[in-house]
Amino acid sequence: MEERFRELYESRAKIIKALAHPTRLFIIEELQKHERSVGELTAMIRADTSTVSKHLSVLKNAGIVADEKRGTSIYYQLRTPCIMNFIGCIEEVLELNAKAQMDILKCCRK
Amino acid sequence: MEERFRELYESRAKIIKALAHPTRLFIIEELQKHERSVGELTAMIRADTSTVSKHLSVLKNAGIVADEKRGTSIYYQLRTPCIMNFIGCIEEVLELNAKAQMDILKCCRK
DNA sequence: AGACTATATGGCTATATTGCCAAATAAGCA
DNA sequence: TGCTTATTTGGCAATATAGCCATATAGTCT
Known part of the structure; x- marks a missing residue:
């Protein structure tokens, strides 16, 4: 770099x-x-x-x-209101994380 | 809150x-x-x-x-590639800051 | 000027982050 | 098995950040 x-x-x-x-x-x-x-x-x-x-x-x-x-x-x-757009992306990360967490729970329980 | x-x-x-x-x-x-x-x-x-x-x-x-x-x-x-969009917004802030700095320099010099 | 209101700053402690070194782990290969 | 390579982890010192209190500043009103 x-x-x-x-x-x-x-x-x-x-x-x-x-x-x-x-x-x-x-x-x-x-x-x-x-x-x-x-x-x-x-x-x-x-x-x-x-x-x-x-x-x-x-x-x-x-x-x-x-x-x-x-x-x-x-x-x-x-x-700079564009700052708000980026919150949307953060939210996307949070959702993905939550989804991944759900998958873990689902998979390891019968 | x-x-x-x-x-x-x-x-x-x-x-x-x-x-x-x-x-x-x-x-x-x-x-x-x-x-x-x-x-x-x-x-x-x-x-x-x-x-x-x-x-x-x-x-x-x-x-x-x-x-x-x-x-x-x-x-x-x-x-989550959307992370990159948000860098664009950060860049916008940086540009605004630089511009403001320029204005300060311009205004106070003869 | 003095009192009051709105905001900012200094100082402090508690806590978090960074980056290096050394050591641990993990996997592949001789 | 032991060696080597790739990556992670633990520990530690240096630095940065957060939040509270007390104090300072600035402006307004009487």
Whole structure:
């Protein structure tokens, strides 16, 4: 693997890592419907504000969401909705896994 | 966020986490072209065999790749090629980020 | 200015991940 | 059987991440 390739994969991995957390996946799915303020998200997630804020800043640093101050709150929105497509693929993996698990159960029971 | 939702996001995050590493992204891209043995991949990546083997087992546990022993080697293949689509979206994020960076540079220079 | 609200940051501990080495396993072959 | 090759596993040190608390910042309102 050549060096410049390694860098490309590194950049991609950084973005993907930003997606790789349950809370952040929730946030992304929520933002796809609506833009949301930190407070609104915090209420839905039921965690410390600071925790939610940190998750948002991870997403923002990765360039996945953008924020906009309006009135007294800061609203976050999804910057690249294509992110959602990819959830579909993850779901496909999960289904395959579940199916494989079923097969194991079926085959070894009479 | 209700409990059962949390579990769904948890499952998704596990899969995504398995993708979130440069070496594993390389492996996935490589497997999309070809199935490959551990040895072949190790040669391309130039890391310890044990390291590559562990990366492969992460991908396998997530259900992203499957392995098949044939002859003296174990060949790994991509189980859900849709994984590749999602790389396209990651690329889109990277491009947006780069563009934003350019804008910053342009705007603040005379 | 002072008080209040919304959000972000620093600091900390607990936990997870990475990558190497050494050792274990598994299979094929002399 | 013993040797060799291919791959996996265990152990360990270095590093990164998560989440909470306390604190800081920024803006609004009186």
